Amino acid sequence: MATIERRRQRDGTISYRVRVRLRGEQQRTRTFKRKADADAWAKAAETDLSRGLYVPVSKDRKRTVANLIDRTIEDHLPTKRNNKSAHKVEAYLEWWRAELGELTLDKLTPQRISERRAKLLARKPKRGERMSPATANRYLAGLSVATKYGWKDLGWLPRNPVLDVTKGAENAGVVRFLTDDERDRLLDAARRDPDPNIHTAIVVALSTGLRAGSLRALTWDDVDIDRAALRITDAKNGEGRWIPLIGVALKELERHRENDPTDGEGHVFKSSNKDVPAEVNGQAWMRVKRAAALTGAMNFRFHDLRHSVGTWLNESGASAIQIAAALHLRFERGGGRGARNLLVRSLTTLEGFRPAYQGVDVERLYRELEAYAARIEERKQLEAGWLDRWLAPKIRLL
Secondary structure: OEEEEEEEOOOOOEEEEEEEOOOOOOOEEEEEOOHHHHHHHHHHHHHHHHOOOOOOOHHHHHOEHHHHHHHHHHHHHHHOOOOOOHHHHHHHHHHHHHHHOOOEHHHOOHHHHHHHHHHHHHOOOOOOOOOOHHHHHHHHHHHHHHHHHHHHHHOOOOOOHHHHOOOOOOOOOOOOOOOHHHHHHHHHHHHHOOOOOHHHHHHHHHHHOOOHHHHHHOEHHHEEOOOOEEEEOOOOOOOOEEEEOOHHHHHHHHHHHHOOOOOOOOEOOEOOOOOOEOOOOOHHHHHHHHHOOOOHHHOOOOOHHHHHHHHHHHHOOOOHHHHHHHOOOOOOOOOOHHHHHHHHHHHOOOOOOOHHHOOOOHHHHHHHHHHHHHHHHHHHHHOHHHHHHHHOOOOOOO
């Protein structure tokens, strides 16, 4: 039930304080200058509470965006599973703190967030081009980490307001893969480069489809020469696994181990400071791709080595499931953006195929894909050389 109390202030002005009480709920109070406003709020609060909807208590209206960001950084980010981008999220949140930190959470609306997004896009850079819509989307995603936490876990927000903000268009970009001539030039340049790691890193990447981060994290304890397999413990999807080594990569790793200054201890790719792994996607990579004429209009990123593996498998007749298994992609509904894009953009083209419109049982399809992926994974562990017939012809040493 709601009660409205008429109050006279010391300066003679009149205000109306509303108290809304409901069994099992905290008392809600608000003060208004007009009785009509008090009546309207009292009715709305009673209705929302009876329906189980969110109605802020007094202390909720005192919490600010800065309070939410503090709680997110201190309590939420450190506990997120497989959260390798926590430092980036924290940087985005600090920008939002500077822009909206003093704003109370009850006033954090999609309109306020959208205004700041427009400010991001209009900001004049000191050098280079203006911020792209895709980068602005990353800022929104960073804020969404906090607002989702405040909504679902803390109960400080009635919903996630970022979900109602229009996102900018994402540029699909250009998917590159190596031609035979480019591959030969790249491997030749890597072999001639003075860096002791870059040639082996490229050969292993082309043999396994591993990302630069996974290669950087490899230790010699993760390399099983006898089984011809690598153990991945730092995968992007958070899942560890053993993956097979085709013959050329195995030979290259054996050679690399013979030249290891620590006799096969610690990281596979060592920097000058032997306690710190080398950046396989750093200066040495830039030198090699410049020497191979893979810059400028023909720019080739280290991650494009992974695209090349997928493309070669596709050209060799591998199915989408076999390609995904070879590249260690997860099979589950709502999988990561990277996994979907990699399959859709650089591996297979299924133009005109629309399961929902052709009577395909989508749930059954997912179950079958998962079961098939499990069989492929089992085969990989039992028979490490099963990829040789697809990759070995393409990845030959010069």
